[in-house]
Amino acid sequence: MAGDIKLSLIVARSRNGVIGKDGDLPWHLSGDLALFKTSTSGKPIIMGRKTWESLPRKPLPKRTNIVLTRDWAYAAIGARVYSSFSAAVAAARAIAAKDGEDEVFVIGGASLYERAIEMADRLYITEVDADIEGDTCFPEFDESEFTEAGRSVQAADEKNEYGFAFRVLERSAP
Numbered sequence: 001m002a003g004d005i006k007l008s009l010i011v012a013r014s015r016n017g018v019i020g021k022d023g024d025l026p027w028h029l030s031g032d033l034a035l036f037k038t039s040t041s042g043k044p045i046i047m048g049r050k051t052w053e054s055l056p057r058k059p060l061p062k063r064t065n066i067v068l069t070r071d072w073a074y075a076a077i078g079a080r081v082y083s084s085f086s087a088a089v090a091a092a093r094a095i096a097a098k099d100g101e102d103e104v105f106v107i108g109g110a111s112l113y114e115r116a117i118e119m120a121d122r123l124y125i126t127e128v129d130a131d132i133e134g135d136t137c138f139p140e141f142d143e144s145e146f147t148e149a150g151r152s153v154q155a156a157d158e159k160n161e162y163g164f165a166f167r168v169l170e171r172s173a174p
């Protein structure tokens, strides 16, 4: 049933909470991009209009791309466009149910994370091991509401500008 489908957030944030700079990601982390692809492939992804516009290649392949904007005339070729967050999540869940998937993703940016964090069932957070200068931050949230269900670590190397830990947090039962 569409109502049983988990709402997940996926984000990479620095130690000081930064997720973006000048409309783009403030780092190059190949390992994180690979984890993003593995985690989201086949599943609907919901993003803000600015994140959509920041994608070097769009739509992201093998996933239903859903873009939120308040501009009713906005055209996003290869994506579905919604003006209401609730309607976008409902549509994503219906698509996931039809495709036999068990979760949908909010992939940013900050405005969508702020809207979604209180209702998220699962968080995939790449904790980038650096303090970074930027203009866009992940919202504060109460991590005690979640339990860490997984963690993998990547050291900095020629393909990853900084080391990072990829964490999966599940919302604890109330």
Ligand SMILES: NC(=O)c1ccc[n+]([C@@H]2O[C@H](COP(=O)([O-])OP(=O)(O)OC[C@H]3O[C@@H](n4cnc5c(N)ncnc54)[C@H](OP(=O)(O)O)[C@@H]3O)[C@@H](O)[C@H]2O)c1
Binding pocket: 010, 011, 012, 013, 018, 019, 020, 021, 022, 023, 024, 025, 047, 048, 049, 050, 051, 052, 054, 068, 069, 070, 071, 074, 082, 083, 084, 085, 107, 108, 109, 110, 111, 112, 115, 136
């Ligand atoms: N590190 C990461 O994991 C990560 C992930 C994603 C993005 N980012 C970064 O985050 C930055 C972008 O984030 P952002 O917060 O500035 O922009 P954003 O969330 O990507 O897009 C904001 C836009 O989405 C639309 N929108 C937002 N909430 C809406 C709602 N409830 N209903 C309808 N439309 C809604 C509006 O579009 P209109 O103005 O068209 O109405 C709004 O201006 C970039 O630097 C990007 O690279 C980082």
